[in-house]
Amino acid sequence: MRLLKKLKRYGKKKIVAMHMPGHKRKNLTHSSLPYKIDITEIDDFDNLHNAQGILKYCQNKLTKLYQTSQSFYLVNGSTSGVLASIFSVLDYGDKIAIPQNCHKCVFHAIEMLNLQPVFIPISLSQGIISDIKAHDIDNVLNNNPDLKCVLITSPTYDGVISDIVSISKVVHRHNATLIVDEAHGAHLFLDDKSAVNKGADIVINSLHKSLPALTQTAVLHVCHNKIDVDKVKHYISVFNTSSPSYVLMSSIDECVEFLLKKGKKYYEKLQKNLKKFVENTNKLKNIHILQNNGNFFDLDNTKIIIYGGNFTGHQLEKFLINNKIQVEMSNVWYTNCYTSLATSKADLKKLYKALKKLDKIFVYKKTDISLSIPKIKLKMPLCKAQQQNMQDLCLGDAVNKISGQYVWTYPPGIPIIVPGQLITTEIVDYLKYIKKFDIELVGMNNEKIYTIKLDNMEF
Ligand SMILES: Cc1ncc(COP(=O)(O)O)c(C=O)c1O
Known part of the structure; x- marks a missing residue:
């Protein structure tokens, strides 16, 4: 059973809508918006906050795909999943171990629960925040025996993956819980690189970031039976709207169906195309792409980090826009081109062609990427x-x-x-x-x- 199919079938029925939403499935705005399939929790369409029917079935499909204990839909992005996971594991005033390169939603949870953050050291490699080391977490936990939870981001926005197997062993030895913010790695299970089966207790993925799903869609995976699932469900309800969009939920279901049937094939094709792209780019004189020279535990190579000699990431971004390529992010030092299963060989060829052009214009000069990131020292909660x-x-x-x-x-x-x-x-x-x-x-x-x-x- 597919949620989208069921919604489409319902959209064709001549049923008078005496329920929300206010558009009543009619196109009053004469636009291409999907009013026909945008409904609320009417009869036979279940309720995400107490899933018993089609939405339970869809979430079971998700659980099967990622092979977790139990996986849940989120319609407020990974933001809601990170908040829900922290709230379900910690009490007001508790300590939490985090590296300071966490997404702002982690700091928002700290703010709301008045948590005491204990910072896990971070370091730079090739100007990029490197992976989190298990021995650093061990030190933090040895010095703070009352710590109940460790949260790390893996992969990072730049694609740096930490050694979750070693980290989870350390965390569990200290009887703490490991939450992995894997917002940028929803696709990694296709390569056996996801934290879901590496020992993490809770993992959060933004489907919308790296998989074919609509913006705001994300999932939360409970991976260990020590996690109180009822508590997790409660906080998912707290941090997600009471009116979850069926358009977004059907987008999750379509994405899951796609991955079940074609995920591996598309991932392999993407890897083949990326390999060729890197081989070609390595021949350029002035353009450098982040690669793992043993400095990182692992890299998610679907994020292409491009350094430029004496030009900034922003200058590179502008150049690429002029060549009809929109990048994901750029900073002073580099540009992040974020690829996915939807990135074609032709897309990568276009990027390579643009970089080849650029390689002739810019003169290589080593960029100053030695600037260290100032440490966060809290003087007040x-x-x-x-x-x-x-x-x-x-x-x-x-x-x-x-x-x-x-x-x-x-x-x-x-x-x-x-x-x-x-x-x-x-x-x-x-x-x-x-x-x-x-x-x-x-x-x-x-x-x-x-x-x-x-x-x-x-x-
Ligand atoms: C590491 C990380 N975690 C969580 C989030 C929040 O994800 P979402 O936009 O799906 O709420 C982001 C967003 O960019 C992120 O970079």
């Missing part, structure tokens, strides 16, 4: 920091003050500053460096930053 009186200060005057806000570049939405953090000279220099390249910093008010107004309190 995140949730408390947000409730203080604020003053906006110029960056230069903010040194030794406590930040009252988040600052991040979007994408990827990884905070550079969080509320409660001590603003150091290193941070100000880092922000000034980034601003030199005209990069938008979300949270900053022009050149100013909100700091906490504390009389006579400098650090």
Whole structure:
């Protein structure tokens, strides 16, 4: 049974809609929007928040595909899955071990639950945040025996995969729970690289990021029977709308059906095309692509990270747009071209052709990618920091003050500053460096930053 087929069949019926949504399945706007299949929890269409019928069946298909204990649909993105997983594992005021390159939703959970983050060290390799090391997690857990949960991002936005098998062994030895934010790796199970069968307890995937599914669709996998599934279900309900879109849910089901039937074939084809692309690009003089020279545990090669000699990632992005290629993200140092099962040989050929053209224009000069990422040092709990009186200060005057806000570049939405953090000279220099390249910093008010107004309190 396919949800989409059932919705289409229902859409053809001449049934008077005395229920939500307000469009009543009629095209009053004369647009191409899918009104016909956009319904609410009417008879025979189940209820995602208490799935007993078609939606239970669809989620069982998902569970079978990923071979987990139990998998769930999310319609508010991985954001809702990360929040639900943290809430189902931790209590108010608990500690959580995270690397600081977590997505902002992790910091939002910390804020809401007044959690105490303990930071797992991160390091850079080839200008990219590297994988998280099991021995660093072991140290953190040895020093904090009351830690109940470790959350890491794997793969990262740039495709860096951590050694989940070793990490999960360490985490479980300390009787803690491992949550893996695998938002960028929904496709990795096709290559036996997903955290779902590597020992993680809960894994969250954004289907919409790397698989053929509509934006906002994601899934949460419970992978270990020690997880309280009822609690997880409760918090999925808390962080997802009470009116889940049937258009989005049918998009998840179509994606699952596609993967069950053709996932492997498409993945193999993509890998073959990527291999050829890398072989060709390696012959270029000035264009460099991130590859694993043994510096990373593993890389998800569907993300193509392109460095340019003496030009920035943004300049490269502009060049590629002029060549009718839109990249996913660029920063000062590199550009991220995000491919998927829907990326064709022709798409990669076009990218290669553009890079070949570029290779002749730009002169190679080693980029300064040695800048280290300033460490987050909290001087006040995140949730408390947000409730203080604020003053906006110029960056230069903010040194030794406590930040009252988040600052991040979007994408990827990884905070550079969080509320409660001590603003150091290193941070100000880092922000000034980034601003030199005209990069938008979300949270900053022009050149100013909100700091906490504390009389006579400098650090
Ligand atoms: C690592 C990571 N986790 C979670 C999310 C949130 O995903 P979504 O946009 O599906 O809510 C993102 C979004 O970019 C992300 O990069």
